[in-house]
Structure formats: structure tokens, C-alpha cells
Amino acid sequence: ETGVTQTPRHLVMGMTNKKSLKCEQHLGHNAMYWYKQSAKKPLELMFVYNFKEQTENNSVPSRFSPECPNSSHLFLHLHTLQPEDSALYLCASSQGQGTAYGYTFGSGTRLTVV
Amino acid sequence: AQSVTQLDSHVSVSEGTPVLLRCNYSSSYSPSLFWYVQHPNKGLQLLLKYTSAATLVKGINGFEAEFKKSETSFHLTKPSAHMSDAAEYFCVVSDLKDSWGKLQFGAGTQVVVTP
DSSP: OOSEEEEOSEEEEOTTOEEEEEEEEOSOOSEEEEEEEOTTSOOEEEEEEETTEEEEEOSOOTTEEEEEEETTEEEEEEESOOGGGOEEEEEEEESSSSSTTOOEEOOOEEEEEO | OOEEEESOSEEEEETTSOEEEOEEEEOSSOEEEEEEEEOTTOOEEEEEEESSSOSEEEOGGGOEEEEETTTTEEEEEESSOOGGGOEEEEEEEEETTOTTOOOEEOOOEEEEEEO
């Protein structure tokens, strides 16, 4: 375990469903991130939160809705998704500002939209 | 602006032979550079990082990388491949100017290790 826990590990949902992905870290990190990893494509940054405040929305469609109630928890709420949204969704955290520490990643949620 | 290019999408090596994964970057400022590894159905694990200290960086599992500013490269090497090294490897760059720590990922290099 890396210290960043994502649930569920796998999720299959229909296009009309509503579901949520959860990410939790107890590393004392202040910044949390959602990434999307699709086959044959580089990782795509979706959202950045720093001290619970959203600092970046990387042009993500509104059918993805993030929530960060505190510095340890991050959610990604999903509704009316499309089949092309099927991917591995990775959560990461980092210690404070700056890049010296890199990120700690969770194991991801494998999402399949049918 | 920053970007990273991994020069090989696939690398195949025999167990016990050296591994070389090539990475070139561009950065407007002083970069931080990282290598991550992703095993099947797993998240990304940090192998090593360069943050303007020693140019030769040693990481976990016997990997190391050398920062060469003149060549804008950060190649990853390991003297002797092990079967457990089969995975996907990502070279990552971030400008120190970027205070929120956003990372730019390469497209990845898939490593296959044959007995």
C-alpha cells in the first residue's frame, strides 16, 4: 500500500447511472489530484485540489464532478457517462506546494461504462 | 511550457542484461524530473527523482538515471534486468516555477523481460 487508497477497484456502470469514486490519504499531504489513464494515451490531469480548494479544472466535462471535503479525502462523482469515459482513474497526493516530492498514487479505479 | 518525450514505446530485454529507457524533456525553467513504474493493474510507483541536486540519481530496485542538461535527457538504466521489472515506465517533468506541483507525463515505455 502506498498510503493513498482508492475505492472501488473496479466499477461497471451504465450511461444513466450515478456513481462516485473515493480517494483517501493519511500521509499529511495537502494537495490531491485526479488523473485519467486511457489505453494508448498519456495520463491526463483532470482536477487539482490544494488545501481543499480546487486550483485546476483541466477542461473536464461536467459529467465529472469532484469533491474535496477535507485534505484527506477526494471524491469524483460520475453521472451520465459515455463509453469513451471508460479508463483507469488514478488519485494522487503530494506534500504541500512545489514538485520536489513527486506524487504518491493510489492503485486506481478501473471504470467501464456500458 | 514543459513536455517530455519517451523515445521508445516498447523495450524488450533478456533477464540479466542491461535496461535503458530513454527520455528527453523540454522545460522553460529548472525542471524536476521523475521516473514512475506501473505494474499491471496497479497504480504508479515513484522510482526516482531529480530536483537540482546530484545529476546521477539512484532509485529503488537498482534503477538509476542521469540528468544531462546539455542533452535535455534523463535516461533510466539498470545494469541487470529482472523478470519483476516487466512493467510500464513513465518519465515525468515539472517546472520548479509551477508551485502547485503539476506533472507532465510521457507516453510510457512498456518493458518486456524474457527469460
